[in-house]
Amino acid sequence: MIPMSTIQVIQDKALALKNNRAFELFVVGVIIISALLVGAKTYPIPETISKAIVWLDVGITFLFLFEIIVRFIAEPNKKRFFHNGWNVFDTLVVVVSLIPIDNSDMALVGRLVRVFRVLRMVSIIPELRTLLNSLVRALPQLGYVVLLMFIIFYIYAAIGATFFAGINSDLWGDIAISMLTLFRVMTFEDWTDVMYETMTVYPLSWAYYLSFIFFTAFAFLNMVIGIVVNVLEDEHAKERAEQDEEEGNASLNDLRDEIRELKSIIQTLQK
Template identity: 70%
Template sequence: MQTQFERLKSNKAFELFVIGVIVVSALLIGAKTYTLPQSVVDATIALDYFITLFFLVEITIRFIAEQNKKRFFHSFWNTFDTLIVVVSLVPIDNSEMAVVGRLIRVFRVLRMVSIIPELRILLTSLVKALPQLGYVMLLMFIIFYIYAAVGSTLFHHINPDLWGDITISLLTLFRVMTFEDWTDVMYETMEVYSLSWIYYLTFIFLSAFAFLNMVIGIVVNVMEQEHAKARADKLKENGQTEVTMQDLQQQIAELKMIIQSKR
């Protein structure tokens, strides 16, 4: 049974069917937000029971197919999927639990992340990039705070709604950084301070250009590392080893030494 379930779990058609059920589950959640005829409501309830039962059967198949049952929950994604399936078993017939049950079932869409390897790599990359992004965000907040203090000091009498205090100034600067009608804010202050455009342009270059590129660079770097790790793990599963540039250089050096010794 374990061998059969392992083959079934690795079957591409079965994986596509699981993805299809997840998509249907997501569409079902959206359909329930509309006013539907009673017959359609009954059909959605029956379909919801089927999806919940299917997820329970699918996670059971994956558990039985695991060779080392004790290590099944060592995987974050297995624990994540199991938690979603178990929580989805909460009944929603009770009117008091209906809202909670619907909210819980929304998270079943997240199973798409655990099924598709590319999505797992994206999410893992974002999580692993958070420590590095934290320092960038801290530096970005310092720049925001300095510019907010300067803006509140210079422009509060021009428009208190935008520059009344430092918290409002921070929101205004966020608006400027996202380019949401920022020129209207700049032209308003330029009527009093003609050189205030320097304030806005320097802030935009620091926040929207420099820091944004730093964030993108960090995320892309972590994603490349995760892709390389995924390739190495796949080769390891197939009994192969990944050939690196250092290995090639070492092999070339050994070949040179052999050729020179024969001369």
């Protein structure tokens, strides 16, 4: 049995290493190198460089494994380590990366997993993690905006297919094609060409396009931005509250330690 004092020392050292800024920057650098290796493999490269990349990839995988182990040891409550979704994601990516994939049926899956190692940048950098958490929290509200946008698309596509199908069936032949054309209009991809073509038959059709652009590109886009910004502010407020609570608990613990020391001193003087 390993003494509890030894386990505590190991945990403290792992926690210090995990919170070390230099170690965090080192891991970020390794993730960037891993991403560059994934891109390098898409180019025709000499055999010697290809072998070097393979060995470098192996080294990066073991570095990731070491970093996961450090984070696991540093966790005071080991059972709660996998309650964090990012810890589960990082562990799965590293474990699958350890599986040999050369000349196997899982080669494609292994390569895809190595591509997803770039996402570990999000789990390492708190600011990116906050942005992604805010986006995920905003999805339920964004769903209603997307639904309303689909309704607008459907109505305008039905109108376009009804009036403009005879002008250009490639763009307005049916409601599905009309929705694709409207997406082109919303993204401003040569939308004036589409408008001028219909204006040769319906001179007032410009109102159809301008009203659609107002609803989709302007109104709905601003709604989406507003929802995301609002959720992001809530996330920052929650983080500040948690930080203030942690600082308050730390101050309270320091005060308790000082009171204990004073009690011990008084008891010593009384003796």
